[in-house]
Amino acid sequence: MSVLICLAAIVVAVLVLAYLRAPLWLSSLVALAGTGFGVYGRGAHIGWLVGVAVVLAILNFKPLRRALITGPLFGIFKKITPPMSQTEQEAVDAGTVWWDRDLFSGKPDFAKLHSYPAPKLSAEEEAFLNGPTEQLCAMLDDWKITTETKDLPPEVWQFIKDQGFLGMIIKREYGGKEFSNYAHARVVTKIATRSGSAAVTVMVPNSLGPGELLQHYGTEAQKNYYLPRLAKGVDIPCFALTSPEAGSDAGGIPDFGVVARGSYTDPLTGEHHDNVLGIRLSWEKRYITLGPVATVLGMAFKLYDPEHLIGEKDDIGITCALIPTNHEGVNIGRRHYPGTAVFMNGPNWGKDVFIPMDWVIGGASYVGQGWRMLVECLSVGRCISLPAMSVASGKVASFTTGAYARIRNQFGLAIGRFEGVDEALGRIGGMAYQMDAAQRLALTGLDMGEKPSVLSGILKYHNTERMRKVLNDAMDVHAGKAVCIGPRNYLASGYGAIPVAITVEGANILTRSMIIYGQGAIRCHPFVLKEMRAAMANDAVAFDDAVIGHMGFTISNKARAFVMGLTGARLVAAPKSGPTAQNYRDIVRLSAAFAFLSDMGMATLGGSLKFREKLSARLGDMLSGLYIATAALKKFHDDGEPKEDRPLVRWAVESALYDVQEAMNGFLNNHPNRFLAWCMRRVVFPLGMSLKGPADRVGTRIARSLMEPSPSRARLTEFMYVPKDENDAVGVLEPAMKAVIETEGLESKLRRAQREGQLRAITARGRLEEARAKGFITEAEFAAVERARRLKREVIMVDDFDKDLKHADPEAVHRVVF
CATH class of the missing domain: 2.40.110.10 (Butyryl-CoA Dehydrogenase, subunit A, domain 2)
Known part of the structure; x- marks a missing residue:
């Protein structure tokens, strides 16, 4: 029993040291002491102690280590490392690494993240x-x-x-x-x-x-x-x-x-x-x-x-x-x-x-x-052009779709109250928040003098893909209004431009499958580039330092991922208390898991990982999701953590981290070494995949905030151009939404009076005039309802043209039939 207790103590000590990233010499002393204590008084097992001592001596004595371990490994590494073309070398050397290095470290420094200045206009x-x-x-x-x-x-x-x-x-x-x-x-x-x-x-x-x-x-x-x-x-x-x-x-x-x-x-x-x-x-x-x-x-x-x-x-x-x-x-x-x-x-x-x-x-x-x-x-x-246009699409989709979903009704109910529309609105708002946050953080880096080449690939791919998704959702909610193009259709032009954004400045398929992780693994990893440069310079000493550091890094991340997976990262210190505290803990856990999976992918697949684009893309998705989640938390922090924005930041972070988890699952499901994949899964998900996507109620809160004037909606759509002209297709949305909200009670009163037989006119206009005549509503209330209905018609009208589709009828909105 005492032997088992000793072994358990040694395992715990090793986990703690690895978790804390203790130096090699300290870990070696603890391992040696633990082994010695375990075999004390048992001469038959003294060989274990001698063997452990010899191995630890080799690991800590650099000349011996280079001769027996890293030297032979160096020869193998030089043979299996694929050659790098001049253009690849220049792409790797281009720009700088910044917050992306922290995400690759398995231990992101949130104090550093929050110390970056909030972006501000002069x-x-x-x-x-x-x-x-x-x-x-x-x-x-x-x-x-x-x-x-x-x-x-x-x-x-x-x-x-x-x-x-x-x-x-x-x-x-x-x-x-x-x-x-x-x-x-x-x-x-x-x-x-x-x-x-x-x-x-x-x-x-x-x-x-x-x-x-x-x-x-x-x-x-x-x-x-x-x-x-x-x-x-x-x-x-x-x-x-x-x-x-x-x-x-x-x-x-x-x-x-x-x-x-x-x-x-x-x-x-x-x-x-x-x-x-x-x-x-x-x-x-x-x-x-x-x-x-x-x-x-x-x-x-x-x-x-x-x-x-x-x-x-x-x-x-x-x-x-x-x-x-x-x-x-x-x-x-x-x-x-x-x-x-x-x-x-x-x-x-x-x-x-x-x-x-x-x-x-x-x-x-x-x-x-x-x-x-x-x-x-x-x-x-x-980092600027296409991500900025994607952010614009998120703002337009949030502003217009939220207003339209409140103005347009079916079955006597604003369509935004239907759960299917509510779900789409939640995605629109959440992704708009993600896009804006992701670009804001990158712009902070640029204005600090950084040239974050890896983050630029993440922004280009993920912002333009989210642009595609928010516009698809916006088109679905607007339905026929968005199908028929014309001066009143404020979505069709952006929707038709999606292929341009997806294709230029690096096609998205290529950016995801080759660029993000291809550059990230080399530039952001604390040891890979050092190892590659040592191989190219034939520097065995530099390689020895890098590869030993790399081994310790991998072991530490393995321990950290396993321990945090067992505990749900609840023992991790969070830089914030309150509703976002667990988000920070989950990011630390997934960062360690990502770093571990990344190292295992490179170690087991070597240079072939470069050509296994589906696996490389999933590793890139992990890095991207971690970046988007941290960017959302940074934006929330910089904005003063307004309580109205809690649903947005929660949706943005939980969605991004769920994507990270799914990318890890996909990587493990498709790793060619099935036994190794099983072992890695036990490390990364010891209790299964515990992270969930945003709850339905979170999306509903976002949808509700988009369907009425609110501080959250104002912040989300900041820097959007909103025309003041009520004759403009976008300019009419805000006054129409406010007018509809202000008269919802009156419209409900009119419908109730109709159901009870107090209003008998056939048309809605006739019933409104009848209600005024009978004193059910005042003159001012009549005028308010009339104005709200006029503005609502401005919003829901679809352009019609002459038979040659050349000239729209500007007077169609004033066409009176009912």
Whole structure:
């Protein structure tokens, strides 16, 4: 019995040390002492003590450890680690790791999370958002833009240029606004709530493109010439990366240039130059936003130097250049037609077009560095543009669907009171909260100087996917109102633009299955990149330090995941008390489980994990869900933890963590080593999968808050453009909802009087007049009901057109039949 007690004590001690991440030497001393105590006085078993002592000595004495353990392992590691291409290496090295590293650690530091500053607009940024941005939105008629003119009106283009919308990221010294990333995103969000076409027009010059690249890498001459022109809209930029043969595989672009000497006429000055060192370019690009109207073309291409005019290498690598679009040989002007997202987008091409070397961004010293330049800038742009448009969709869906569900009734009841609609409204509000929170946290990092490349992939994928889901739910609730397009349909344009958001800046399938975890496992893991760099540098000493640290890290996370799984993480210290305390504990538990599963996946599958995209995608889903949950808690914290928002944060966190659990289950169900998968499941889910998705009542509370004016609804839809005109399809929603709410009691009174036979008129209008005549309601009450019914009709009316579907009838709302 005493032996069993000793063994149990040793197991508990090991678990405690591993849980607390005790150093190797301390764990070794405890293990040795426990073994010695267990065999004390039992000479027949003294061999156990000697064996344990020998193993621990080997582990702690580095020269011996390297000779017997990590040295042979190093040789195997170098053989099984897949080679990394230059483009992969540059993608891995691009950007920075930030809060994502904590989530990968198995022990996130919430004190650090809450110490990050809450995002805030400066006085100048707030004035721009409430002034020019509001004015721009008021100028936009999305129906005319998308169906009639197929472009922004000339006066809108000019306003965008004159007010500096195209220079939000450009520094003040060059005439730009030098806004924070937070302000930039909020401007895009507000415009996108009014018109996706206008939002894309504004966001592209401020995202990945010539302006961003010039500020980071341009020569002084390039900056001084182009940046002031870009800031004021004198030049319109575009950037050409995608080719017909290379979409997601941007590193495989066929477009190429050859270093050569040649002649050209400068389109800017009209001067002719002979025998100039430059590049002879041939390219074909497509899907280039602003390409048809651009005056300066940013270009990515592969550069070769077969005559060694600038160096000893034949293959220089991907290079970026700036080309005036009126340069001889440049072909632009044709357009693609991306569905209802009508914005300037099209192909461009050229064959044997000669450009001087000083048109390379950064000059000759930056040839071959284009891919690094692009991936570093992309990590910023992917946190802003498309995530901001997704946030806009969440705000629009929440605002419009909540109001519509209260205004529209069936069977004498607001449709939002039906549980099926209530469920959809809960999802809309919860996902809108998730999207906004996820982007807010990333923008905080950007404004702190970070370039979170892994988080940018998470944002791009998960925000655009949630955009798809909230718009699907919004369309379902609006039903026929959303099916028939027309000036009154405020959802169809965004719904039709979903494929654009899903596809551009990295197709979502690729982003989920390869990018998020592919980059995250290497960049965010505390030891993997160190091991890979040690292998590439053939540094056995560095590898020894990294791999021993890695082993301890894995053992610790295994112990932590198991203990927290047994206890439901209830023993974990939470940084907050109250309703979110268990959320924090669950995140710590799942972070440890994720880190353990990640290590086991890499250890058992090795380099093949890179090609097992379904498993890699599920590991990425785990990291993403943890990020979204922590972002929601951070937003709740920054907002002052308002009690009205508790249903939203609860739905957002519980939904995200449930997704993490499901991703873990999917990973374990599909791991090829079934015995190992069984063992891992016992560690991660010792008592089964205990996390539940948001309860129905939580979604109901969200739905109720969206169907009436409330502080929660106001915060969720902040930065949305809401027209003041009751004749506007969106502008009428708020006054209509308020009027319907104010007259619900009167309408109930009228229905009761009808049922009791006190009102006998056939039509609703007739009964209303009869009620006034009989004194059931006052003149003021009559006017209130009449106004509410008029506004309600404005909301529920669907456009009808002439037989050629060219002209909608603006007077249909006033058509009187009943």
